[in-house]
Amino acid sequence: MNVMDTRATSAMLYLDGVHVSFDGFHAINNLSLTLEPGEMRAIIGPNGAGKTTMMDIITGKTKPDEGTVLFDGVTDLTRLDETRIAELGIGRKFQKPTVFESQTVQDNLLLALNVDHSVRGTLFWRGSKAESERIDKVLETIRLTEARNRLAGSLSHGQKQWLEIGMLLAQDPKLLLVDEPVAGMTDVETHLTAELLKEINKTHTVMVVEHDMTFVRELGVKVTCLHEGTVLAEGTIDQVSSNERVIEVYLGR
């Protein structure tokens, strides 16, 4: 990869000509996409468009067959594993909410805090005031303060979604990848989530994958529509949703 042009990009996240295929099926096909620092981007697209696979690639879960994936303009993510990438400051919320069901809400957040993650560090860990304050703050933001001692497994679907977002906050990454945050949420919850994300976006770069167009509209950010593993259209929600191809393959008439 050409060093000059990596320097050139100021992007927080930079994908160029990424290919990945599973047993012949091209999940990602020459995908190129840039995310500026501080930006929030909504990714839409039909099932199998490669949205989640893209996130897998960014977070190092899947290695692309070819192409460039740059973080902060310099780090080549394709060479790193999940842990390292997370340490760099990329946080991810999964499509189906995955929290540590058998542990309490606050333990979930405690685990997410970006403090010493080494074996020794955790073995001889003793809670600090700063940590507990961080946790309290996050609990407030995600409105789970009174549920702090409940098992994460006993939370409602929406609450789990939020807890996971909360974990992202606690992790305090530079870049948040949020996969279908409002799936299975009530309208109210959806609205609140939108607010929450906007709030987060003030201090973080965010990439949201979502089907819910009203939600996307509410976010009011630049939208990228993926189809068959490549970018179909990019622009404001109106531009994209008026795009012929997009209507054809995704929105339907």
Added chain:
Amino acid sequence: MLTKSTRDRAASFSRRGVLAATAGLMLGLASLTGAKAADDTIKVGVLHSLSGTMAISETTLKDTILFLIDEQNKKGGVLGKKLEAVVVDPASNWPLFAEKARELITKDKVSVVFGCWTSVSRKSVLPVFKELNNILFYPVQYEGEESERNVFYTGAAPNQQAIPAVDYLMKEEKVKRWVLAGTDYVYPRTTNKILEAYLKSKGVAQEDIMINYTPFGHSDWQTIVADIKKFGSAGKKTAVVSTINGDANVPFYKELGNQGIKAKDIPVVAFSVGEEELAGIDTKPLVGHLAAWNYFESIKTKDGSNEKFIKDWQTYTKNPKRVTNDPMEAHVIGFAMWVKAVEKVKSTDPDKVIDALPGIEAPNLTGGVSKMLPNHHITKPVFIGEIKGNGQFDVVWKTPGLVAGDAWSKELDGSKDLIGDWVGKKCGNFNTKTNKCLGSGS
């Protein structure tokens, strides 16, 4: 005087009471496993695996002892008391053997134990019998190199099985080239060491001896049988001496049969294949292969003792097809010897019985009389039998007289100067060169 004693008792009671209070679970424990020793019977321990890999061979021996006890009780028991069998299942698990032995002796207070098959099970119970000073009768042919005060070896020592078999093959079949095939554990290892030394002493060259070891329960014999075939086609008469362990024999013989190795081309003489093992195979392709034992079911006796034994055994087990085999005979002899010894000293006290046993004679099932030797092994005849189509053996050769069991092999450097003598020397491993009793530390 009296008051004092009562006070003492009272005190002891109270102390005990306190202890009892502090440990209720001990109570339950003690009561759960506590044994009530019945004085009107003499208890006989039976320590044979009834489950696990060794159940195949050992279950029969358990039945044998039960049968013998039954017979003895019909004759009115021993010293006017009935015999009572205490059966446990060490489950082919060696540490469990030790545990069960301990249980038999301390909890059930047995006067004697008949048990074990594998060397390792014997080795594992050995310390227990030494510590608690009880008697073990061990009925299986084994590698020798042992003579313990508390153990009586009624099975064959190597010189009562392996050596005569090899002699037969040399004399009758003019064998010049030898395959020593065995399962990789101590009995085959030692036996093959002894045989190797013996063959060399008879002028067999190194390149005419092939030694091969396989893991337990080895089931794919293609390669090895092929190797044997190759080895056997070097122009000299070849034979296989097999110390392959029970379970692996069936596939071995099946492969032999299928690859068409006939007894008349390359005879196999086995030390661990008896009537019971053959019961699991179609023996027609194996006719003529050999086994060396101290007893065969097919042996006819003048006094009909063997025939009678087989008949009674089959009626007892309600199974007219039930076969008998060599280790069973060993138990028969051992049991008879123990009974005689007990009646001789009018007591079941292990020390008395142990001292009484050497010199005791008991009829074996092949029309002879076996004698317990000072090294706690017995005298036995050795027979070579050829496998017949019906799973029985046809005796083709026997030693002229009885062979005395050597605890220590004359062929091994480590042990050629050792003897076991519990009568004179009171020592199991006495070095005749240095006149010292080894292992006593001094």
Added chain:
Amino acid sequence: MTPHMLTRSLDRGATIFLLVVAALGVLIPLFNLLLPAGSFLQVPTYLVALWGKYVCYAILALSIDLIWGYCGILSLGHGAFFALGGYAMGMYLMRQIGTRGVYGNPILPDFMVFLNWQKLPWYWYGFDMFWFAALMVLFVPGLLAFCFGWLAFRSRVTGVYLSIITQAMTYALLLAFFRNDFGFGGNNGLTDFKDILGFNVQAEGTRAALFALSCLALIIGFLICRAIVSSKLGKVLIAVRDAESRTRFLGYRVESYKLFVFTVSACMAGVAGALYVPQVGIINPSEFAPGNSIEAVIWVAVGGRGTLVGAALGAVVVNYAKTFFTSGMLAPYWLFMLGALFILVTLLLPKGIVGTFNAWWDQSKEKRTAASAASAAAEDGVTEPKMAE
């Protein structure tokens, strides 16, 4: 272990458990030695030996629960570490026999003499010194676990795959130790021990002492486990167990966590084996048998996976049942009993004895502390989602 870890690690159940073990460790030897033989409360020596064995198994169970119950690593080869520890101790005991072997050879163990070994193989050097043997008891299993784990966890071998290769490991060791050329006594293994640190292993006093020691080891092992699982590391382990990749995305080096507990638990297993050998008086390859390892896992399941107390309890219960069934009239049918026990427990008590008890206890008491809740939930049967599909 720092004090705050200790305090934090002791909840009600744990305290009771420790007290019981301590009581056993003190009382059984006392009742065995002080009371006159045959008196009502006197504990016969064979029971001391028996319970000593159970306690060793309990330690093994603990070590398995630590990795399976809390980190979701199902090792079906832990018997290997147990056996290795046992062999290390056995080699020391063999060297202590000295000239009292049947051949009176001062250096070579008997089995080497009659297989005509001329000199002691190098790997037997040093085992005549107790401290060295003791070190090896920890080091050898630890090293094996470290190498094995390093390979396996780094390349993310998980779930069944891991379980199966642990089986392969112990099976390979089984075959290896069977070989007489290997220099560990082949199938017969090591036996006929005379004394340990100058005390006769057969002596009642030694047995009592060994029993007490085993109880002590159990207590220490238990404390270590508690300390680990109740630290933040414990939370991470549970996180790994429930959602491994999630934990990765939070920036935890999952493999190093797994490696850590795996090695610790292997060392514990080794200690258990080392204490086991002098009490049963023999160590041989059958301890490597894959079946043994599986059975050990079953003890944990019966007692209650993810509850350390349960693991220990399970080991004792199952083995007591085994002892009980294998003698007397039941002897021919004991496998039915044992098999049925395993099936019923997995079907009816998926949380194991202690787990079920806790659940019931917690239900009966509305008010509950976060800590016990966490542990109670940890006992749920849920395992790695990967394998659920």
Added chain:
Amino acid sequence: MPTKLSARFCSFVLSLFLIAFALPAFAGPFEDAVAKFANDDFSDTEEAVGVIASSGNKLAFPIISALQDGRLMADPDSKKVYVTGTDGKSIDAATGEAVASVPDSASAVRLNNRLRRSVDAALGSLTLQSPDVGTRLQAAQSVFKSHEETALEAVDAALAKESNKSVKTALGEARAAILLFKSDATEVEKLEAVATLKARGDQEAMALLTGMGDQPPSVTKAAASAISSIQSSLAVWSTVQNAWYGLSLGSVLLLAAIGLAITFGVMGVINMAHGEMVMIGAYTTFVVQEVIRTRYPGLFDYSLLIAVPLAFVVAGAIGVLIERSIIRFLYGRPLETLLATWGLSLVLQQAVRTMFGPTNREVGNPSWMSGAFELGQITITYNRLWILCFTLAVFAILLAMLRYSAIGLEMRAVTQNRRMAASMGIATSRVDALTFGLGSGIAGIAGVALSQIDNVSPNLGQSYIIDSFMVVVFGGVGNLWGTLVGAFTLGIANKFLEPVAGAVLGKIAILVLIILFIQKRPRGLFALKGRAVEA
């Protein structure tokens, strides 16, 4: 054997008596020889065989063939020897006159291996010209084995008459073998002999060449070159042999593992009782054969064909039973299934032990399953060959079933996405039961085949369970082709390691290799890729 000793003694006295007072008509060498059979002494019997074989008496063949298959009865008291015909009629061996019945005191003349050899040799030279080609061939071969000089003229006579090609070569080889050891054979003859044997080029030929005593230098030289050429060709063949052994071992592994590939691979159920399913199949075979032995002995050769479907049904039924009663409560908790099925395996083992006893049970090989044939210089045993074919057949059928049948489709659907399948109206629970039943049934079939080469004992299953798991994991869970490739790879690797490292080390090496391999490919040889795996 005091009985025998005494018998021998009085028979000895008797024979003296006979020799002294017998009528001259009976005093011929042939009759004496026949009488020797009654001495129940191996060396006497051997002499007798020699004399009779060379006597040219027409009774020689019936007597010796009767001796070979134990139809020659000797009465130690009367010194009379009888030949019981296969038709039950008996004749006096010495005179050939038919006799009403053989006295009870008569017993079959015993043989030992040495005698069997000389009997074969004798029969060989006697049957060299028998009308039946098979017999002639056999005869030629046994003469080749024994290569007694006495047989030479018989061979030459036969050679002159012989028309059949294969028999001719066999005779030629027999002749060569004899000449090679004939002290007064000319150098030319011997050189020819060496050439013939070189042409034969198998181990027996080599045995003769290496075994021949001192010879004229030219012959020794020729022999040496012949030996080396034979050796080199045999070396090549031995590689082929190893490959074949590998295949056959692989087929056994595959057979044992294929059922597991379904229960474990497809359903994710760690079925520790799989081995016991195999065992049940084997015991079904045993029962079938018992019934056949007692009721319809004629059907014995079909016993396996009958056993296969039965084993499938029995094991399959038990499988379904297990699934319904235990496994189905444990889905999503695979490790619990491991424990439960382990308990189950203990129960099943003990159940079989109590029902059939702890000892091995005899399962015979039908005639078409026993024996072997030579392919070039390698021996291929029929049972192995059949098992290989059988395994491949089972595999193919199974594959076809999964691919094309409705239930197969449902099974694959349920494997790939249980929830989706359920929502599409597939009765997943029924499919589960059937799948598990199928897996167990196939294990049962495996049992039928394994009963042909291994112990039929309660421990049968134990010895295969670990290997099976290794194969499935090595090949990649959930992929039948993986299992196939895995099984054969392991089998062949094992067989090529065994001669080098020995059986034990070979096995260890294989295990270590598997462990290391899993590091490289944590999901086995044929792993599914993509998101589905993680989900």
